[in-house]
Amino acid sequence: MLSAPLDTLIKEENFVFSSELFCFVRFIFAICNRQIVRKRSEIKCCDFIIIISTSVLKMNTIKTGTRKALEENETATVHEENDADRQLRGLSFSFVRGSDPRAATCRGKLQSRRCKLNQEINKELRLRAGAENLYKVTTNRKLRDTVALELSFVNSNLQLLKEKLAEMNSSVEIYQNESHDGVIPMIPLGLKETKEINFMEPFSDFILEHYSEESSIYMDAIADITDTRQACKTPSRDLLGVALLFRYYNLLYYVERRFFPPDRKLGVYFEWYDSLTGVPSCQRTIAFEKACILFNLGAIYTQIGARHDRSTDRGLDSAVDSFLRAAGIFRHIYDTFTNAPSMDLKPHVLDVLVSLMLSQARECLFEKLKLQSESSGLTGSSLVIISAGPQSTELAQLFRDLGGEAAQLSLEYNEMHKNIQVNDTHTYLPECWAGLVPLKAELYRALAHHYEARSIDVKVASKIGPVTSLKDSFVGNSREALCVTQCSGESNEDSASFIAIKHTHLREALASYEEAQRLQRMCRFLKNKTSLTQAIKEANYQAQEEYENFRIRASANKVDESYDLVERVVEASSKFTLTLTGPDFTSYKVEDPFKRLGPIAIFSARRHWTAPRCVRLQKGSAICHDFSACPCDTVTTRVAHEKDCRQYKEEIENFGFQVSGDSPVIIAHVEINSLADLGGIKEGDFVVEIEGMDVKWFSHQQVVHLIQSCGSVLELKVITPMDRNYLKPLSSKGSISTLSAASSSGFSSDSSSPTNTTTKPEPLMKTSTKGRFVGSVSSGFWNPFRRTPSIAKIF
Numbered sequence: 001m002l003s004a005p006l007d008t009l010i011k012e013e014n015f016v017f018s019s020e021l022f023c024f025v026r027f028i029f030a031i032c033n034r035q036i037v038r039k040r041s042e043i044k045c046c047d048f049i050i051i052i053s054t055s056v057l058k059m060n061t062i063k064t065g066t067r068k069a070l071e072e073n074e075t076a077t078v079h080e081e082n083d084a085d086r087q088l089r090g091l092s093f094s095f096v097r098g099s100d101p102r103a104a105t106c107r108g109k110l111q112s113r114r115c116k117l118n119q120e121i122n123k124e125l126r127l128r129a130g131a132e133n134l135y136k137v138t139t140n141r142k143l144r145d146t147v148a149l150e151l152s153f154v155n156s157n158l159q160l161l162k163e164k165l166a167e168m169n170s171s172v173e174i175y176q177n178e179s180h181d182g183v184i185p186m187i188p189l190g191l192k193e194t195k196e197i198n199f200m201e202p203f204s205d206f207i208l209e210h211y212s213e214e215s216s217i218y219m220d221a222i223a224d225i226t227d228t229r230q231a232c233k234t235p236s237r238d239l240l241g242v243a244l245l246f247r248y249y250n251l252l253y254y255v256e257r258r259f260f261p262p263d264r265k266l267g268v269y270f271e272w273y274d275s276l277t278g279v280p281s282c283q284r285t286i287a288f289e290k291a292c293i294l295f296n297l298g299a300i301y302t303q304i305g306a307r308h309d310r311s312t313d314r315g316l317d318s319a320v321d322s323f324l325r326a327a328g329i330f331r332h333i334y335d336t337f338t339n340a341p342s343m344d345l346k347p348h349v350l351d352v353l354v355s356l357m358l359s360q361a362r363e364c365l366f367e368k369l370k371l372q373s374e375s376s377g378l379t380g381s382s383l384v385i386i387s388a389g390p391q392s393t394e395l396a397q398l399f400r401d402l403g404g405e406a407a408q409l410s411l412e413y414n415e416m417h418k419n420i421q422v423n424d425t426h427t428y429l430p431e432c433w434a435g436l437v438p439l440k441a442e443l444y445r446a447l448a449h450h451y452e453a454r455s456i457d458v459k460v461a462s463k464i465g466p467v468t469s470l471k472d473s474f475v476g477n478s479r480e481a482l483c484v485t486q487c488s489g490e491s492n493e494d495s496a497s498f499i500a501i502k503h504t505h506l507r508e509a510l511a512s513y514e515e516a517q518r519l520q521r522m523c524r525f526l527k528n529k530t531s532l533t534q535a536i537k538e539a540n541y542q543a544q545e546e547y548e549n550f551r552i553r554a555s556a557n558k559v560d561e562s563y564d565l566v567e568r569v570v571e572a573s574s575k576f577t578l579t580l581t582g583p584d585f586t587s588y589k590v591e592d593p594f595k596r597l598g599p600i601a602i603f604s605a606r607r608h609w610t611a612p613r614c615v616r617l618q619k620g621s622a623i624c625h626d627f628s629a630c631p632c633d634t635v636t637t638r639v640a641h642e643k644d645c646r647q648y649k650e651e652i653e654n655f656g657f658q659v660s661g662d663s664p665v666i667i668a669h670v671e672i673n674s675l676a677d678l679g680g681i682k683e684g685d686f687v688v689e690i691e692g693m694d695v696k697w698f699s700h701q702q703v704v705h706l707i708q709s710c711g712s713v714l715e716l717k718v719i720t721p722m723d724r725n726y727l728k729p730l731s732s733k734g735s736i737s738t739l740s741a742a743s744s745s746g747f748s749s750d751s752s753s754p755t756n757t758t759t760k761p762e763p764l765m766k767t768s769t770k771g772r773f774v775g776s777v778s779s780g781f782w783n784p785f786r787r788t789p790s791i792a793k794i795f
Contacts, residue, residue, distance in 0.1 A: 114168055115193045118273040121161050122280045128154045165278045170432030170525040175306040177315075182534045184440070186306040186319075186360050187433055189299035189326075189353070192292050192344070193273040194233060199226050202267050206259050211597055212611050221593035225251055232293065237303050245297045246588035249290060254592045254600065256286040261605040274342040275299065276349070276428050281341035291337040291345055294329055294583065301326035302357065305364075316368040320361045321581070327357035328580040348423045352416065356437075358578055359412045363440075365576050366405045373398050399455035404573035406448035411572045413441035435523035436532075439516050443536060446512030448570040450543050453505035504568045506547045513540040598696035599663050602686065608722040612688055617655050617675045619712040655707075655714055657681055664688060664696045665703040666726055667718065681718060684727050689717035 131154060135147045168190070175188040203222045204215035228248045235241030260266055270289045271282040281288075305322030309315035334350040343349060417438045420426045426434045516536055520526045527533075597603045656674020659665045667685040670676050688696050690706050692715070698706070707714060 114165070114190055114278075117161060117165055117168065118193045118278045118280070121158065121165070121278040122273070124154055124158045124161060125279065128158065162277065166430045166432075167525065169276065169430035172306070172432065172436075173529060173531060175303050176531070177307055177309045182538060183310055183531055184363070184443070184535050185436075185529060185531055186302075186323075186363075187356060187436060188302040188306040190275050191235075191296050191299050192275045194292065195271045196230060197226070197268060197270070199229075199268065203259055206266065206605075207597075210261075210605065211603065213597070217596065218594060224593055225255060232296070235296070235300060237300060237307065241300050242297065242304075243588055245293055245300065246583075246585065247590055249293050249297070250585060250588060250590045251593065252286055252290055252293070254590075254594060257600050257604045257606070258594050258597065259605055260286050272342065275344045276430070277343050279342065283341060287337060288341070291333055291340070294333050295344065297583070298326040298329035298333075298353075298357075301329065305360070310364065310367055311371070313368060313371065316364045316371070319364045320368075323357045323361035323364065324578065324581045325583075327354045327361070328582040330354045330357065331580055332582055343428050349425055349428065352420060352425050352429070354580075355412070355416045355419070356433075358580075359409065359416065359440075361578055362405070362409055362412065362574070362576065366402070366409060366444075369405060370402060373402070396455050396458040399451045399458060401573075401575060403448045403451035403455065403570050405575075406444045406451060407570040407572040408574045410441050410445040410448060413437050413444065417441060430525070431523060432525035435519060435526050439519040439523075439526065439532075442512045442516040442519065443539070445570075446509045446516065446543070447539065449505040449509035449512065449568070450539070450546075452568075452570050453502045453509065453546070456502045456505070501568060503550065505570075506543065506550060508568060509543045510540070510547060513543060595697075596694070598688070602664060602721075603696065607724070609686070610720040610722060612717045612719050613680065614715065614717050615676075615679045615681055617679050617714045617716075619655075619675070659687065659703060659707075660700065661726075662699045665698065665700060668727065682720060684725060685718040685720050687716055687718055691715055 128151065131147050131151045135144060135151065138144055138147065172185045172187055176183070176185050199222050200219070203218070207213055207215045207218055228244070228251060232245055232248050235244050265284045267284075269282050269284055270286075270292070271280055272288070272292045273280050275295070301322045305319045305326065308319040308322065310319060330350050330353045333345065334347055334354065337345060340346050420429065420434060420437065513536065517540070520529075520532065520536065592600065654674070655676050656671035657667055657676035658669040660668040664686045667676075667681055667683055667687065670681055670683050686696075687703060688694065690703065691710060693706070695703055695706065
């Protein structure tokens with residue numbers, strides 16, 4: 001942050017400004033202070049001031065027409081501008097933002113209230129836990145009575161807070177589309193709240209301890225992860241919020257591999273509040289963090305699906321897609337996450353959420369089918385001409401399809417209601433949800449009977465002839481029934497059965513509408529939902545109007561209604577097959593923020609290796625002693641041969657080791673008594689640095705070329721893996737030895753990562769591998785003071 005005062009900076013840099021220019025620079029300086037949240041690279045404040053002053057001076061000189069001053073100004077500041085631009089381009093981060101929590105939106109206010117309510121619930125839970133512990137251990141009767149009284153107060157406060165949270169979760173109308181009048185509301189989920197976490201200290205310590213690198217290099221990457229998690233607390237209710245949550249989830253993969261070893265726990269605690277009960281849960285596993293992020297991702301999809309405009313085909317298709325994606329995410333959590341500490345992540349709750357999202361997706365498909373039939377003019381309210389032919393057949397089939405879809409929805413909501421009651425999920429779900437599920441079951445049962453009665457009207461009307469209105473096509477007209485009998489050859493009993501069947505369906509529809517209205521009145525969170533009340537009233541009014549017309553026509557034509565009415569059941573059927581849409585993590589790819597640590601297959605928290613040790617190999621020297629000038633903390637040995645020693649005349653032309661593999665390159669073979677052997681390089685070591693250059697991501701050819709360019713002196717840094725032998729499992733055809741005079745380093749045939757493609761070189765000399773196990777981990781660490789049998793022979 002630009003914390004230094006502006007006057008001090010100008011005084012230190014010896015800037016001379018006019019009054020107008022000084023005011024403008026002060027204004028830009030204030031903006032920079034607001035925008036730059038964290039100092040992530042060394043950008044001097046004077047660079048910003050130079051750029052701003054240069055731009056303003058350019059404008060002033062152009063305005064006054066002094067071209068000479070413009071040229072002098074440009075030459076004086078071109079270097080400063082280029083340096084500042086290069087520094088700005090060097091920023092490898094981007095500001096990650098969620099939605100503004102201070103935004104005055106209904107959903108934002110609701111989430112802010114939820115956050116405060118969760119904190120209050122957490123406070124009361126801690127008070128209750130402390131009071132219960134005190135009540136158990138105390139023996140003073142007076143103190144026990146006081147604690148019992150306090151416990152009763154705390155429990156009552158908790159009950160009130162949970163009721164407030166349930167009321168907040170029941171505010172489903174806030175998430176609906178603005179034009180949701182007369183539309184049955186959908187059920188969205190609220191987001192899980194969490195506490196802030198600062199990854200800087202634990203990750204920095206782990207980098208220094210496990211990877212033996214300076215943590216200051218990775219401060220930007222750690223800060224980026226911290227900012228991304230902070231932004232995920234308030235994601236926007238659109239595709240940008242979805243992308244933000246996916247990005248953080250994918251980043252957690254690299255965080256888990258780099259910083260969370262399986263054998264011990266890192267000092268990072270992930271605390272999340274239950275979305276349904278507000279009870280906090282805390283774990284140190286990254287799996288809990290992933291599950292909570294996925295839950296919020298599914299909740300965002302439910303809110304997006306409820307917000308779509310369901311009066312258009314496009315809006316209904318988008319709503320179906322959102323609900324199916326939410327169901328797929330909840331199913332993914334159900335299949336992959338176990339031992340959930342919070343209630344909203346329990347398997348039986350997730351199972352109910354999956355069923356709920358699938359039913360709401362099918363509900364949108366039912367509304368789409370109904371909307372398509374209305375837009376085609378086949379099911380107008382009154383003035384529709386129905387005649388015998390393809391149109392009447394199509395209309396009858398459409399009514400039967402609508403009735404079957406409504407019956408399928410009623411069946412699914414009934415099964416969901418039974419499932420909620422059996423596994424006691426209703427004690428954790430909001431009362432609005434638990435009441436809306438059976439209400440929808442009755443409502444769609446009524447719609448199924450209603451559409452089935454209309455299909456009978458169309459069937460009879462198609463046999464009679466043209467009818468100008470649906471209201472004129474009721475089966476209650478005895479003349480129509482007689483005409484149907486004469487035309488189709490059916491008996492009077494058959495025509496009378498049409499009357500009985502329609503009468504039964506209408507009565508069942510009215511009874512279900514009345515039950516739905518009763519359920520709404522009985523639930524205190526549903527009786528004030530104006531959109532739901534309007535939708536039920538309109539459907540009930542249409543059914544009552546048809547039933548009254550039916551009775552009037554039946555009595556006017558002296559149709560006997562004393563039929564034995566049996567309960568008619570509409571068969572549940574659907575022409576739509578729903579498929580869960582699982583989370584597509586590959587669509588939101590992210591780069592490894594800690595890529596500089598090395599390939600994640602080798603340099604991860606699951607692997608262990610020795611501390612990096614620096615080795616200096618030099619040809620043509622007769623000195624053999626410890627070399628401590630290397631900045632590495634480990635012991636470094638400098639070994640050389642005498643030039644006049646003819647016995648090793650062939651060996652002085654090389655370093656005596658071979659490399660193979662890619663990213664990182666592995667020491668495939670070390671010649672006995674060579675420079676590499678005497679310097680402490682062992683087979684199976686990874687080369688991580690050459691001449692001060694990090695080579696963990698270098699290919700085989702790049703490392704060979706770099707070693708060849710070093711000449712007679714080679715400084716490299718190597719590590720020895722401790723938990724796995726990367727040479728023993730593999731054996732492939734040859735490698736070119738470093739013993740050749742043409743090259744100071746060996747290279748083998750091209751191979752990929754050392755985890756699965758390292759090659760074991762073919763020995764060029766019979767004594768090259770005698771007494772040595774290639775890549776053996778049990779050979780122990782390198783000891784610079786060990787006695788080597790060949791030393792006596794050399795000297």
